Amino acid sequence: MSDLAPNLPAVAEPTSFAFDAHAQEQIDVILRRYPPERKASAVIPVLYVVQNQMFRLSGSAWVPKVAMDVVAGLLDMAPIRVYEVGTFYTMFNLTPIGRYNLQICTTTPCWLRGSDEVVAACFKATGIAHMGGTSADGLFTMKEVECLGACSNAPMMQINDDYYEDLDGPRTEALLEAFRRGETPTPGSTIGRQGSMAEGGPTTLTDTAALWSPEKYAALKEDRARAEAEAAAAAAANPPAEPAKPEAPKPGA
Ligand code: FES
Structure with a gap:
């Protein structure tokens, strides 16, 4: 019986736990990621290996207390350190769950x-x-x-x-x-939406489609150049009036 979760219904804990060959292979890969003196850092992925093995073997993904003791031995940790991790993260199930x-x-x-x-x-x-x-x-x-x-x-x-x-x-x-x-x-x-595309279809930034067509982009540049030339011609035809010169001060004023 688990003594880790006093508020949950008592469950029959297995009396022993051992990693199977598949799990052992995964653990070998995981442990290679850490220096030997830091292998405690592998506690989360190793607990996942436990949970996945339980799912493979029993159809229920959970982490028995005895398995946490095995993990503690494997990673040279005090068992309480492994219990702390297992009980903190809600992704670890400490009692059996459904398939x-x-x-x-x-x-x-x-x-x-x-x-x-x-x-x-x-x-x-x-x-x-x-x-x-x-x-x-x-x-x-x-x-x-x-x-x-x-x-x-x-x-x-x-x-x-x-x-x-x-x-x-x-x-x-x-x-x-x-x-x-x-x-x-x-x-x-479940409605066939692609990724997180807008529900009404691919409408976001559709105006930029013009920029991705070389012909449309060239036409856009021509339009802008023509508009600038017309504005320059209009400015040349109607130059702004010269500002009035201030009158010279009268002598003695
Ligand atoms: S996935 Fe539900 S609120 Fe973010």
Whole structure:
């Protein structure tokens, strides 16, 4: 049982943990990035390796306490230092979660664009009763998160490692149904928007298109040159009147 998260329901912790061959390969690559005496700096990527291995082996991406002890031994750290990192970052799950980790952004831009609808659709499609909960079938876990940096395509949510954007209630439900069927929907905009292009199409800075056409650019230069010549001719034909000379002062004045 974990004693790291007293406010969370007790979970059955594994009694041992060992890196598998795939994880070991990743760790060898990670450790080469740091001088041996600084290998504690690798704690975050190594904890990710733990979480990913747990996902591969159990379908749930989480970090058991016993695995943090193994990481502490590997990196010559006091176990408490590893617990500090694992408990600080919300990206590490210290209890088992569902196969699909639904992280729904509810920060202002997503909220203004309808994240309430997305949250409601997730509750409806998964049957989860409260934020942070896991569905009865063990497939989904729901979390409310702060801005994930995809505000231009709000509202959005992250599912495992992928972003799904431009959501609304029905599209969110359809997305979760696809995951339930074992499909992996294409990440990105759910309305087919390319990148973060304006919803109405590529309208931004369209007037600069003229500058990118050599013919149009040449015509633009000719127009400007003609206008300048006409202005110069008009100025020559109508020179400004000479300012009146001040009268010379009268003697004795
Ligand atoms: S506010 Fe939701 S991604 Fe930024």
